[in-house]
Amino acid sequence: MSAYGDYEPVIGLEVHAQLLTHTKAFCACATSFGDPPNTHTCPVCLGLPGALPVLNAEAVRMAVHASLAFGCAIQAKSVFARKNYFYPDLPKGYQISQFDLPIALDGALEVEVEGGGKRRVGIRRVHMEEDAGKNLHGIGTSSVVDLNRAGTPLVEIVSEPDLRSGNESAEYLRRLREILMFVGVNDGNLEQGSFRCDANVSIRKVGETRLGTRVELKNINSFRFVAEAIDVEIRRQINLVERGDRVRQQTRGYNAEKRESYLLRDKESESDYRYFPEPDLPPLVVDEAYVQSAKSSLPELPADKRRRWVEELSLSPYAAGVLSAHPAIARFFDEARALYADAVKLANFVQSEVLRDVRTTGLEAQIPVSPAQVAEILRLVDEGTISGKQAKELYAAVAGTGRSPAEVARERGMAVMSDASAIESIARAVIEANPKQVASYRAGKTALLGFFVGQIMKQTKGSANPATVNEVLARLLGEGGAAS
Structure with a gap:
């Protein structure tokens, strides 16, 4: 029986991981975090007319290493595309990404599941793209935008819909994050947004194979909230279906204080983005020698x-x-x-x-x-x-x-006290001072040996040799008249 009664959740995650390059994906602007707003911009990342992108070779290296660590197959040729949408933090009016020809396909991770056992979670694809800027609301009476982050190189890691609970999803994210960190391509910082997650959540009746209508939860920034938000969304969808409503394809946020998801917008389809190949970037070709060299250098x-x-x-x-x-x-x-x-x-x-x-x-x-x-x-x-x-x-x-x-x-004059006669003198004093414990020990409560050891250690400030202490106590406590 599912933890959700007659329903089975179906969950896939899209993780955006910032690559630890010193400069942006297509220009020489710095990627450092926390600097004054709009100080790391240039005509390229601002999308000014005539400014042409140049692909960051270090970003390619990191993307290949990450993909190989997930067991993905590196594609000999991948193509950058323009993902068109309007938002104030996207100065070009499009995002350079990869669509139908990504850099890597078909990987997997193994995660532990509730109740023991493991689940293989497929990784459908890894693709390279640039980040958007950051909108800041409530600055006085205004909303402003910081474009320092615009153009920062990312990999997006898209899982298959193989996860079945919020806790499994959080465990998958932990395993994904640690791999990226051990490979040295991402710092795993959720608070600064260098590792963030969108979750696609749907439900279906147990035993069905057809996928339900999916809802996307955006930008959840902690493992605890991932597990919580997914669970809340699953139960919201079950309640909708149980009362005869239908689940709509939407993009939703999560309010941790209220423990509820909320509508952001109706979900766009891929066709809404009007993808087409980026005319200013040639196809990215990664030959087999490069892949083998990357494999050999993986930690x-x-x-x-x-x-x-x-x-x-x-x-x-x-x-x-x-x-x-x-x-x-x-x-x-x-x-x-x-x-x-x-x-x-x-x-x-x-x-x-x-x-x-x-x-x-x-x-x-x-x-x-x-x-x-x-x-x-x-x-x-x-x-x-x-x-x-x-x-x-x-x-x-x-x-x-x-x-x-x-x-x-x-x-500091630290030394183990190993002199058996000195320890015996202390032990006799301890035994004499605790006749009730001695009687109980000799009556069969041998666990009290630890009490006597502790008393001796206390008096010697931990310097007594434990083996000698145990040997002396065993002998004295075994002698009926040891304390006399």
Whole structure:
């Protein structure tokens, strides 16, 4: 039974991802974000008469790399077209895009679905295009336009209608975004609009194969809102059909506060855009040698990395997922792993200590320690120089300093207490001070051993050797008169 009763949602996503080039798709204007309005414009991106576009070769390289990472087939010839529509943020009156001959076809992604299992989501096409500018409303009593973004290179990634819920759609977007980031072609920033999504949503009765009338949800800017907006729209369509109305083909927005979609306009058809080949750009030809070179330079993709970490390094799927959430964090772990053999201990330490201090911005990450410092801290624990608790203290001491952990440990007088006689003296005092717990332990509640270990660690400020502590306690607590 579907989660939506007698109805099955059918969902396809169109993702617009800004390519991380320094200049625009067809001119030399900068693509930097947050600069004063209308300072990155020229006759080409403003569409002034006589100004001719020139294709950005770096944008082509990034589009090819992204397409290959999705398993798409790169087309030997693709053609740019003019997509004609009028809107104030489109200075030429048309958008240069690709229509019937895109740069790549027929890819796929695998996503996890509710209840376990995986779903293969087809990627119908990847095509290159330029972005529009940005309309800003409510500036005083006016609406204004910033054309800095006009002409920024994008890839549009169009999925097949293979998704069946809002949560599946959000998971697909996460996997898509991480691939783009690991390949280094997109910074994944939803707030700045460099990764944004339109969702095509329709419903049909369970068991039917014919597609229903689709509604497009525009520019949803978070994974949570994608899942929420799609679910809200599915239920809106079901309510319409259940009361005898029909679903109209529309473009709708989503109001997160009201948890409802709202009409923007009746949906245009492809013919409304009057596509025709861009007369000022020749066909884009990508030969096989270029494709093979691009394939050979692709980095390890996140799903492959997670699989390798689980199978070869014995990491848990959860740990592998956390450490591959950002390319800079994954790179940090791999570099530390090259310096320290125990991947599981390393993964646990990075997750528990390092990640809480990491700050990510786009593809960059501020990590307060180096892989070498983390590896050195863990080696000090393995050698018995410091305890596990002291490792946390030492991490805090070296974070942001670049200093050698061994040197800082010596300065601070950090050392594991391994003297069995000294530990035994403390243990006897702890046992004597807690007769009720001793009696319960000896009556069979052996889990209380942890209580005694904790008391000794507290008194030694975490410096006691855990193995020695356990050995001493087991002996003393097993002796009926140990506390006398």
